[in-house]
Amino acid sequence: MARKEQIMKRMFKANPLVRIAGLAIVLLLLTGCGKGLVEKVKIGFVVKQPEEPWFQREWKFAEQAARKYGFELVKLEARDSERALAVIDTMAIQGVKGFVICTPDVRLGPQIVAKTQQKGMKVISVDDQFVKPDGTFMTDVPYLGIAARKIGEDVGTELFKEMQKRGWKPEETGACVITWNELDTTRERTEGAIDSLTKAGFPKERIFTAPQKTSDLEGAFNAGNILLTQQSQIKRWLIAGMNDSAVLGAVRAMESKGLGADAVIGIGINGTDCIGELAKPNPTGFLGSMLLQSRIHGFVTAEMMYKWVAEGVEPPKDTRTTGILITREDFKQVLTDQGLGDLVK
Ligand code: FCA
Numbered sequence: 001m002a003r004k005e006q007i008m009k010r011m012f013k014a015n016p017l018v019r020i021a022g023l024a025i026v027l028l029l030l031t032g033c034g035k036g037l038v039e040k041v042k043i044g045f046v047v048k049q050p051e052e053p054w055f056q057r058e059w060k061f062a063e064q065a066a067r068k069y070g071f072e073l074v075k076l077e078a079r080d081s082e083r084a085l086a087v088i089d090t091m092a093i094q095g096v097k098g099f100v101i102c103t104p105d106v107r108l109g110p111q112i113v114a115k116t117q118q119k120g121m122k123v124i125s126v127d128d129q130f131v132k133p134d135g136t137f138m139t140d141v142p143y144l145g146i147a148a149r150k151i152g153e154d155v156g157t158e159l160f161k162e163m164q165k166r167g168w169k170p171e172e173t174g175a176c177v178i179t180w181n182e183l184d185t186t187r188e189r190t191e192g193a194i195d196s197l198t199k200a201g202f203p204k205e206r207i208f209t210a211p212q213k214t215s216d217l218e219g220a221f222n223a224g225n226i227l228l229t230q231q232s233q234i235k236r237w238l239i240a241g242m243n244d245s246a247v248l249g250a251v252r253a254m255e256s257k258g259l260g261a262d263a264v265i266g267i268g269i270n271g272t273d274c275i276g277e278l279a280k281p282n283p284t285g286f287l288g289s290m291l292l293q294s295r296i297h298g299f300v301t302a303e304m305m306y307k308w309v310a311e312g313v314e315p316p317k318d319t320r321t322t323g324i325l326i327t328r329e330d331f332k333q334v335l336t337d338q339g340l341g342d343l344v345k
Contacts, residue, residue, distance in 0.1 A: 041071040043305050044091045044099030045298075046084065048128070049215075050077040052245070053272040054294060055102065057340070058126070061298025062100070069306050074099075081105050088115045097309040098122035100301040106131045106183060109138045122308055124315055126301045128183055137184075142315040144301050148185045151290050151323045152192025152240070155267045158325055159193070159238040160200040162265045162287060174234035175207040176227055178220045178241035178250050186215075186242035189269060193240035202238075212246060220249025228257050235259065237285075239266035244273035244289055251277075251285040261285055271326050271335070275343050278331045288331070290323035295339050297321065 045062045047055035059075050066073040074096055078084035084103055091099055098121050103112060109130025116123045127145055130138040137143075163173060175197055180186040190209070198204050210227040212219035220241060237254060241247040247268035254264045264285025268274050271291025277284060296319075304315035326334045332344045 039095070041306065041310055042074055042091075042094060042096040043071050043302055043309065044074045044076060044087075044096045044101075045302060046076045046078050046087055046099055046101040046103075048078060048102050048104040052243075052270075053275070053343075054243070054270045054292075057272050057294035058102075058298035058301075061295045061339075062302035065299045065302035065306065069303065069310075071306050071310070073302065078104055081108050084108055085111060085115060088112065088119065088121070092119040092121065096121065098124070098305045100124045100126050100305055102127040103130065107133070109141065113138065113141060122305065124301050124305055124308075126297055128185055131184075139317060142304065142317055144297060144304075144319040144321070145185055146292055147320040147322055148188035149192040149195075151269060151292075152189035153196040154192075154323065154325070155189070155240050155269065155290060156193035156196030157200065158267055158288070159240065159265055160197055160202060163202075163238060166265075168236050170202050170206065173202075173206065173236045173238060174231055175202060175238045175240070176224060176250055176254075177207060177209045178223050178239070178246040179209045179211045180215050180242045180246065181211065182215070183242075189242050190240055197238070197240075206234075210250075212241075212249075215242075215245075217245040217249040217252070220246040221253050222249075224250035224253030225256070228253055232257075235263060237264050239264065239285070241266075242269065244268035244270045244277075247289075248274060248277060248286060254285055259285065267325070269323065271323070271331075272340070272343065275331070275335075278326070278328050279344070283328060288325055288327035291326045291331075291334060291338065292323045293321045293338070 045059060049055055062073055074091060074094060076087045078087050081104060106128050124142045129143045129145055130141050132138055177190050177194060179190045194207055208227055210223035212223045239247050239250045247266040251264060251266045261283040266286045268289035271289040272294055274289050277286045307313040308315055335344050
């Protein structure tokens with residue numbers, strides 16, 4: 001051992017180049033410039049409603065991307081605007097290079113972008129697209145969302161088909177559309193459902209919109225209740241809404257008025273937030289849901305951000321995903337095929 005040390009000492013003395021190189025390595029490590037050599041890239045994933053299974057799935061799939069590419073995923077929730085801006089600071093301090101966000105308020109877009117740029121980070125918006133103060137979209141920020149109108153139209157088409165299958169007359173049926181018009185992606189869904197119902201021949205005057213005050217099941221329940229009190233003469237209903245929670249809330253409101261599976265046909269959107277409902281031993285008024293592709297929303301956005309940060313590959317500015325109908329009969333199989341098998345185990 002002593003001999004080894006002697007040799008080292010002699011080497012250092014003898015070769016100034018070795019000494020300089022050694023000194024440089026020490027300096028690099030001390031100043032943190034060598035960090036990249038040992039530390040993983042950090043990517044953030046911020047969601048507005050972490051209690052919704054939809055957002056939990058996005059996180060889960062983003063984690064798969066983190067494992068595949070070897071980056072670190074920082075998951076954060078932001079239920080309001082203040083928190084959304086605060087988490088950008090948190091991420092900057094943690095050394096996050098870029099993040100994916102479903103913002104609690106799309107009008108916060110310009111502030112999010114300004115803060116992100118100021119911190120030298122990158123941002124991709126998922127699900128809910130940022131808007132400018134004049135209400136138009138911030139199309140320069142990469143966005144991945146759903147083909148909202150088409151998916152809404154499909155809800156309307158399926159509702160109409162099921163109504164016909166049951167032999168209900170449109171003039172004896174009502175359509176309850178729970179709306180959330182704060183967001184374009186949600187407004188387009190319910191507008192699409194209304195469009196396709198009317199195109200199929202459902203009477204326009206029998207379509208009733210009921211706005212949610214809060215974007216959760218309770219908000220939809222209250223909206224549904226108000227409508228049912230106003231239209232108590234209608235005994236058969238179709239239900240559409242922006243997502244599973246919206247339709248489930250209205251289904252619960254119908255049940256509270258004694259209208260069950262034989263009087264109600266509801267179709268949700270997301271497919272992730274209605275598993276318990278579809279698994280119930282007895283059918284309810286909730287017929288099914290348009291299953292969205294949470295894998296693409298979680299995995300692909302995180303992957304895009306990683307490639308942008310680590311390889312300089314710019315993500316596409318606008319990506320849209322589609323949905324497929326799941327019902328009590330096939331949801332277990334379809335979810336398994338879509339990589340969501342753990343939800344139905
Ligand atoms: C919005 C809704 C979510 C989900 C997502 C794709 O953010 O709030 O429930 O439908 O779009």
